[in-house]
Structures are given as structure tokens and as C-alpha cells.
Amino acid sequence: MQNSRTSLDATDIALLDAVQRDGQATAQQLGETLHLSPSQAGRRRQRLEEAGVIQGYRARLDPDKLGLDVQAFVQVQLARHGAKEGTDFARLLRVRPEIVSAWTMTGEADYLLRVYCPDLAALNRLIHEVLLAHPVVARVHSQIVMDQPKADAPLPIG
Incomplete structure (x- = not known):
């Protein structure tokens, strides 16, 4: 297996840490954080984007404010x-917006799904009318999230 790891120096790691925390940071702000000129910081960020280390930028939305009151792992x-069954199930995953990842x-379950639904009735419909109704699904086990004491965090890159 080929090693696809990108070589990073301490400044690259600091830049990645900064953009994980604020994807909208300007080259000026990154330069100040990294003690580089804005153009140097911008070039480093662009190099990491082109290398695929930085895959993109997203806004983090508040599910509660959007009425997505139930988070679950399924x-x-x-x-x-078989290959056909895997392809068919993967297609289902891609078209269901409530399945966010x-x-x-390995182990007893073949897939772990993270889902957001507006209420328990919607989660129940997803499980019974979509997942269990799929011809290749044998069993579903859901766990409803009560609280998230640690939010999704930046990757540990240092």
C-alpha cells in the first residue's frame, strides 16, 4: 500500500489548525497567526488545498435552530x-438527506449512520419505512443522542 501522507512542516500544521477552527480566515489573519506575510500564508493554504489536504470549507449549522431535534446513530x-447489494445500499445512503454521514x-454492524430528524416520528419512519424496508437490510439498531459533551473537534494534526 502506498503512503499518501503529505509532508507538513510546523507552519503547515499551524495553518491547518487555524483553518479547522475558522475556515473563513483571511490570508491577512492567517499571516498574523503564523507570523508570515499574507501572500505567504495564502500560498501555503493554496498549496494544501491543491494537495487535497484541505478538502473544502463548510458552515457549521445549529440543528436545534433548524428544527432537527433528534440526532441518532443507527x-x-x-x-x-455482494457488490450489487453494497452498491444499492450506498445509493440509498446518498439520497436520504437525514443521513448526514x-x-x-468491522464487527456486528456493517454500517454506522449518523442521522438528524425533526422528531421521533420521523426517525421511526426512516428506520421502518426506509432502512428496514430495503431488501438487503437484515437488522437495524438505533441509539438516540441525549447530549454531546464534546462537539465535533478539529483533527489532531500536531
Whole structure:
């Protein structure tokens, strides 16, 4: 297996830390943080974007203010594991907006889904009318999030 890791120096790591915390930081602000000129900071950021280390920038929205009051993690076990079944289930994951992220897993569950729904009835419909109704799904186990004592954090890059 080929190592795809990008070589980073201490300034690159500091820049990545800064943009993880504020993706809208200007070259001027990054330069001040990194003790570089704005043009140097901008070139470093551009190099990391072109290398694919920085994949993009997103706004972080408050699900409560959007009426998404139920967050859950849903484990899905498939009945069969062929290429067609995997492709069909992956297609379902892509078209359901309430499924915000999905991982394939080792262990008993094949997939772990993170979902946001407006209420428990919507979560129930997703589980029973969408996931369990899919022909390849054998079992679903859901866990409703009560609280999130640690928010999604920047990656540990230092």
C-alpha cells in the first residue's frame, strides 16, 4: 500500500489548525497567526488545498435552530454482502438527506449512520419505512443522542 501522507512542516500544521477552527480566515489573519506575510500564508493554504489536504470549507449549522431535534446513530446489518447489494445500499445512503454521514464498520454492524430528524416520528419512519424496508437490510439498531459533551473537534494534526 502506498503512503499518501503529505509532508507538513510546523507552519503547515499551524495553518491547518487555524483553518479547522475558522475556515473563513483571511490570508491577512492567517499571516498574523503564523507570523508570515499574507501572500505567504495564502500560498501555503493554496498549496494544501491543491494537495487535497484541505478538502473544502463548510458552515457549521445549529440543528436545534433548524428544527432537527433528534440526532441518532443507527447501526445497520446487511443480510447479504455482494457488490450489487453494497452498491444499492450506498445509493440509498446518498439520497436520504437525514443521513448526514455513514461509515462501513468491522464487527456486528456493517454500517454506522449518523442521522438528524425533526422528531421521533420521523426517525421511526426512516428506520421502518426506509432502512428496514430495503431488501438487503437484515437488522437495524438505533441509539438516540441525549447530549454531546464534546462537539465535533478539529483533527489532531500536531
